[in-house]
């Protein structure tokens with residue numbers, strides 16, 4: 001069994017951001033996936049979704065659900081990340097003040113994604129975009 | 140501690156979810172940084188925040204947080220309240236600032252708020 005979900009994440013609408021993650025959460029609940037696994041998937045994907053909205057003007061998300069693992073692939077054609085190692089550091093953020101006033105820009109999103117996933121691969125090219133592949137195993 | 144009791148301690152007003160006041164709360168997290176909240180995983184948690192944009196509800200949703208207190212008399216707009224109702228969350232607003240609100244809850248026995 002494999003379920004594939006596809007989402008286009010709008011980069012213009014801050015209020016709507018998180019819809020895709022919310023939908024994935026609902027699907028996993030319906031499938032009877034364990035609550036702690038659902039929470040890890042939801043948080044990691046939501047951080048990725050917010051990053052695409054805040055830093056890359058939106059993008060696309062694909063989620064593959066199988067009995068053994070959940071894979072989330074998030075791709076954007078935004079500005080890219082120059083130094084991934086630096087971006088992974090807690091507290092590092094390039095978010096503007098307007099975003100900070102909304103409660104984001106703590107520089108905790110990528111570290112959170114790392115913390116809640118079993119595997120994380122980031123590929124990014126400046127001027128081209130960023131691709132995140134997150135895997136969470138269902139034990 | 141039930142949400143009902145939290146409402147009393149904080150002298151708070153209910154903005155949404157008055158039918159869910161019997162939700163049991165065992166830990167709390169006070170923050171205006173959503174990614175800080177997203178790093179905090181506890182069951183049956185309460186969120187206290189001074190932010191009133193819709194991402195507060197989204198963040199709570201991802202965390203399975205079902206009760207939110209807006210501090211310093213903040214009141215969100217109707218859109219946010221509708222979203223919270225949809226997600227069956229309780230929203231409270233208190234006049235107390237963050238520090239006092241957290242202190243009042245802590246000294247009333249809601250002491251779980253750290254890692255681990």
Ligand SMILES: Nc1ncnc2c1ncn2[C@@H]1O[C@H](COP(=O)(O)OP(=O)(O)OP(=O)(O)O)[C@@H](O)[C@H]1O
Nearest residue numbers: 051055056087093094104105106107108109110174
């Ligand atoms: N999809 C992306 N496109 C371009 N840059 C990104 C992307 N995702 C992250 N970044 C860069 O990496 C930095 C760190 O990201 P991270 O998610 O850890 O923090 P943040 O988004 O700035 O703040 P927070 O997640 O705490 O709200 C960002 O400030 C940004 O410079």
Ligand SMILES: [Mg+2]
Nearest residue numbers: 047051109110
């Ligand atoms: Mg982020």
